[in-house]
Amino acid sequence: MPDKLRVRFAPSPSGYLHTGGARTALFNYLWAKGQGGSFILRVEDTDEERSTEESMRAIISGLQWLGLDWDEGPDPGEFGASIGPHAPYYQSMRRPLHQQYMQRLWDEDKVFYCPATAEEMTGSDGIKLLFSPYRDISREEQQKRLADGQVMPVRFRCPRDVDVRWEDAVRGEVKISSNEVGDFVLFKGNGAPLYNFVVVCDDIDMQITNVLRGEDHISNTPKQILLHRALGQEPPMFGHVPLIVGMDRQRLSKRHGATAVDAYEEMGVLPEAMVNFLALIGWAPGDDREKMTLAELKTAFDPTRCTKSAGAFNQDKLKHYNELYIRELSADELTERLRPFVPPIWFEHRGEDYARRVFVLQQEKISYLTEMEQNTWYFFRDPLEEDSNEKNVAKFLTGNADAKKVLGEIHDAMESLSDEQWAEERLTLIVEAFVESSGLGRGKVMQPWRVALTGDSISPGFYDLVVTLGRDTVLRRVEEWLKKL
RNA sequence: GGCCCUAUCGUCUAGUGGCCUAGGACGCCGCCCUCUCAAGGCGGAAACACGGGUUCGAGUCCCGUUAGGGCUGCCA
Numbered sequence: 173m174p175d176k177l178r179v180r181f182a183p184s185p186s187g188y189l190h191t192g193g194a195r196t197a198l199f200n201y202l203w204a205k206g207q208g209g210s211f212i213l214r215v216e217d218t219d220e221e222r223s224t225e226e227s228m229r230a231i232i233s234g235l236q237w238l239g240l241d242w243d244e245g246p247d248p249g250e251f252g253a254s255i256g257p258h259a260p261y262y263q264s265m266r267r268p269l270h271q272q273y274m275q276r277l278w279d280e281d282k283v284f285y286c287p288a289t290a291e292e293m294t295g296s297d298g299i300k301l302l303f304s305p306y307r308d309i310s311r312e313e314q315q316k317r318l319a320d321g322q323v324m325p326v327r328f329r330c331p332r333d334v335d336v337r338w339e340d341a342v343r344g345e346v347k348i349s350s351n352e353v354g355d356f357v358l359f360k361g362n363g364a365p366l367y368n369f370v371v372v373c374d375d376i377d378m379q380i381t382n383v384l385r386g387e388d389h390i391s392n393t394p395k396q397i398l399l400h401r402a403l404g405q406e407p408p409m410f411g412h413v414p415l416i417v418g419m420d421r422q423r424l425s426k427r428h429g430a431t432a433v434d435a436y437e438e439m440g441v442l443p444e445a446m447v448n449f450l451a452l453i454g455w456a457p458g459d460d461r462e463k464m465t466l467a468e469l470k471t472a473f474d475p476t477r478c479t480k481s482a483g484a485f486n487q488d489k490l491k492h493y494n495e496l497y498i499r500e501l502s503a504d505e506l507t508e509r510l511r512p513f514v515p516p517i518w519f520e521h522r523g524e525d526y527a528r529r530v531f532v533l534q535q536e537k538i539s540y541l542t543e544m545e546q547n548t549w550y551f552f553r554d555p556l557e558e559d560s561n562e563k564n565v566a567k568f569l570t571g572n573a574d575a576k577k578v579l580g581e582i583h584d585a586m587e588s589l590s591d592e593q594w595a596e597e598r599l600t601l602i603v604e605a606f607v608e609s610s611g612l613g614r615g616k617v618m619q620p621w622r623v624a625l626t627g628d629s630i631s632p633g634f635y636d637l638v639v640t641l642g643r644d645t646v647l648r649r650v651e652e653w654l655k656k657l
Numbered sequence: 658g659g660c661c662c663u664a665u666c667g668u669c670u671a672g673u674g675g676c677c678u679a680g681g682a683c684g685c686c687g688c689c690c691u692c693u694c695a696a697g698g699c700g701g702a703a704a705c706a707c708g709g710g711u712u713c714g715a716g717u718c719c720c721g722u723u724a725g726g727g728c729u730g731c732c733a
Contacts, residue, residue, distance in 0.1 A: 184733045219732055286731095299659075300729075325731045343662080352660055352729095360731040367733050390661070391728045412662095414726085419668070421725065449669095452682090456670055460681045479670080481663045482726065489669065489683045499696085537695045547694095603692090618692040630694045 177209025178381045181235075181242075182371070184216040185227040188432035189234030191485060192386060192416045192424060195450040199413060200384050201240045202451070202473035212378060213245030215262045218370050223264070225251060234433045238443050239466055244378075258378045263370055266377075270365045273373045273403060274326070274358070282402045283358060285314040285324040302354025303330065326359040328369075328399065336394035341384065341411030341475040348394045356395055368392055372399040380408050384475060387412040411475045413454055414482045424485060436490075440513055440541030445493040453483040463496055491539050498541070503532050513541045514548075521552045529640055533632040551641065554649055555627030564629040568620040569653060574612060575620045576657040582606050582621070583650045586643075594643045596635040603634075624653045 181197040183189070189197075204211040213235070217223035232248050235241075244256025254261040277283045286304045293301045307329050317324065334350045358369040375383065375396075390412050400407035418428040430436060436446055447466050456479075457464070457472045464472065501509065507528045511519075519527050530551040531544060538544055550559075569575045585602040607617055618634045625646060631637050638646050 182733090186733075216733060222732075290731095297658085302729095327731095346661090348661075357731050362731080364731080366731070371733090386727095387662070388727055389733090392733090414663075417726080423726085452669060454669090458671075460671075462669090462682055479663095483670090484668055486668045486683070492683055495696090534695090536697095614692045616692095622693065628693090632694090634692050 176381075177204050177207045178212060178379050179204035179209060179384065180212040180214050180375070180378065180380050181240075182214045182216045183231050184219065184222070185224060185231060186219070186222040187227055188434065189231045190424065190431045191433060191450065193231075194234060194238060194433045194446075195416060195453060196384070196386055196413065197235055197240055198238065198447060198450055199455070199473070199475070199478075201242075202469050203382060203384055203475055204243075206470045206473045209381075210243040211240070212256070212258075212380070213242040213261060214374060214378070215246060215264075216367070216371070217262055217264045218365060218367060220264065220364075230432075230434060237437055238433065238447055263374060266370075266374060267365070269377055270370055270373050273376075274365075274369075277328075277358075277402060280402075281311065281329075283326050283328055284309060284355075285318060286327045286355070286357075287317055287322060287324050302351070303332070304355045307355050323361040325357045325361045327355040327357050328395070328402070330355050330398065336397050338393065338397060338407070338410050341382070341409055342413055342478040343411075343480055346390070346393075348391075350394065350398065353394050353398065368395045369399065372396050372403065375408060376400065376403060376405050382409045382411070384411040384413065387414050411478070413475075413478050414480060416453055416485050417482045419484050419486060421482070421484065428485065429487070438542075440543065441490065441494050442497045442509065442541070445490065445497045448497075449490045449493045453485065454479045463493070495539050498538060499536055501535070503528050506531050506535055510541055510544055514545050515552075518552050526551075526640075533636050533640060550626040550628075550631075554645070554652075555625075560623070560627035561629065564623045565627075568623045568629065569657065572620060574610075574616065576654070577610070578606075578612070578617050578620050579624060579650050579654055579657070581610075582617070583647065583654065587647060589643065591643050594639065596639055599635055599638055621650070625649050 179200045181200045183193055183197070201211045203209075213232075215223075215228060217228070228246070229251065232246060236248060244258065245254065245261045247253035247255045252262065260266060274283070284304075284307060286306050287309070288304050288306050292305055295301050304327055307327070314324075330353050331350050335347050336350055336353070337345060337347045340346045356368060357366055359365050371392075374380075393410050393412070397407045397410075416424055418424050420428075422428075424431050430439065433446065437443070444465065447469070448464055451464065451469050451473075452462065455473070455477060458477060461468075461472075498506070507524070510531055514527075521527070530548050534544060534547045538547060572578075582602060585606070586599065589598055589602075603614075603617060606612075607614055610617070619629055622631050622634065622637070623629055625631070625637060625641060632640075641649075
C-alpha cells in the first residue's frame with residue numbers, strides 16, 4: 173500500500189470500554205503504527221439517546237491506560253474538543269458534512285423518502301421486507317409528501333442482484349448479495365442520520381484507508397461499500413476480527429465477571445499485561461513468542477494472521493501475564509505502581525526506602541497489585557492478637573511446648589547484637605547455633621518466630637523478614653509473646 | 658425462521674498436502690529445591706468434532722452432518 177495507512181477506532185460512547193472494544197482498538201493501533209500510519213479515534217455518538225459524556229470519558233481513559241495513543245481524535249484534556257486535521261472527531265458535530273453528502277445522493281437520485289408504514293414494510297410471512305415498496309416512488313411524489321409535512325425516513329435505493337465483494341483482511345474474500353442488504357435507512361424520520369451513512373461520510377472525509385472491527389459488523393460492510401460507491405469513492409480495506417467470548421463460549425457479559433478494562437486497572441492489572449493478553453486472543457505472531465511488549469506487537473502485527481474463530485477470555489492467563497510483568501518491574505517502578513494500592517501512611521511509616529524494600533520482598537509472590545497490601549501489612553503495624561491466624565498461633569506458639577525456649581533463647585542471643593550487627597550473617601550464626609544445640613529442625617525454629625513476627629505462617633524468607641523489620645521491632649514483637657507463653 | 662461465519666489439548670494458539678508418533682503457553686498433576694508461601698528447574702496427563710470424498714499421502718483441499726456464534730433496528 174503506497175499511501176500511509178489511516179486506521180480508526182470508532183467506539184460509540186454508550187457504555188464503558190469493554191475488553192472486546194479494547195482489543196479492537198489495540199489491533200487497529202497495532203496495524204496503523206506498525207505500518208507507520210495514523211491511528212484515529214472517532215466518537216460515534218450519533219445516537220444521542222444513548223451517548224453519554226461519562227462513557228466517552230471512560231473510553232478515553234481506558235485507551236490512555238492501555239497506552240493506545242491516537243494521532244487524531246478527541247482532545248483528552250478538554251472534553252468535546254478535538255485535535256487533528258479533520259476535526260471535529262465527534263460525529264454528532266459533523267452534521268453539515270453529512271448533509272452535504274446526503275444532498276449529493278439526493279441530487280443523483282440514489283436515495284428516496286420512504287412513506288412506507290411499519291405494516292407496509294412487513295411481508296405476508298410477518299418478516300421485515302428488505303426492499304421498500306416505494307423505492308421507485310417519483311421525486312415529485314416525494315416532494316409533495318414532504319411539502320404536506322409527512323414524516324419519512326430516507327432510504328438508500330439498494331441495487332438488486334449485485335454481489336458485493338471485498339477482500340477481507342482477516343477472512344479473505346467475502347461475498348454478500350445486495351438482495352440481502354435491502355433499502356436501508358440513512359436518516360430517521362426526525363432527520364437524524366444513522367450509523368451506516370455517517371460512518372461512510374466520515375471515513376471518506378477522514379481518508380480512512382483501513383477498517384478493522386468486530387465480526388458483528390460484517391452485515392454492515394456491504395451497506396457501507398455500496399454507499400462508498402454511490403458517493404463515487406473506492407471503499408477502504410475491511411477486516412473483521414472474531415468476537416471475544418467467555419469461557420462458556422457465550423458472549424461476554426457481567427456474568428463472566430469484569431468486562432470493563434477499568435475494572436482490571438482497579439484490580440491491579442498492569443496495562444502492559446492487559447495489552448499482551450488481549451493481543452493474543454485472536455492473533456498470534458506465528459512463532460512461539462508469547463510475552464510481547466506494545467512495541468514488539470507493533471512490528472509483528474499482521475491482520476491476516478488473525479484467527480477466524482472466537483477466542484475465550486481466560487482470566488488465568490491474564491493473571492499469568494500480570495505476574496510476569498510485575499516481576500520484571502524495577503524497585504522504583506514497582507513502588508510507583510503500588511502507590512495507589514496501599515495506604516499512603518505506609519510511605520511515611522519508616523520512609524520510602526523501607527516501603528520499597530518491603531515491596532521487593534513480595535514482588536515475586538503477588539499476581540495483582542491489590543495483593544500487596546494484604547501480604548505486607550505486618551511490616552507497617554505490629555500484628556495484634558486478632559490479626560493473627562488462630563490456628564497457626566495455636567500450632568506454633570500457644571500449643572507448642574518448645575515455643576518459649578525457641579523464642580526465648582534466640583531472642584536473648586539476638587538482643588546482644590547491635591543495630592550494626594543486625595544482618596543476615598550474624599543472625600544466621602545465632603539461629604544455626606540454636607538449631608544445633610536444641611536438636612530442633614529449622615522449620616520448628618523458624619515457624620514459631622514467623623508467627624510471632626507476622627501473625628501467620630507465611631512470609632518472606634526468615635532472614636529477610638528479621639533484617640527488614642529491624643532489631644527493635646523484632647525484639648518487641650517476640651517479647652510480647654514471651655510474656656504470654 | 659432467513660442469511661452469513663466458525664470448528665486443533667479445559668483455554669489461548671502453531672500448523673497453508675509429506676518436516677506432525679501434532680509444537681508452544683495458561684491451567685492441572687508429580688518430582689527437585691526449601692525455614693513457610695511463592696518463584697525457579699525437571700517431568701507428565703491432555704486436542705486435529707463426526708462422516709464421506711480428492712490424493713501415492715489430509716489437521717491441512719472439497720462436500721455433508723453436528724455443534725457454536727453473528728446478523729436479521731428509523732441502535733452502533
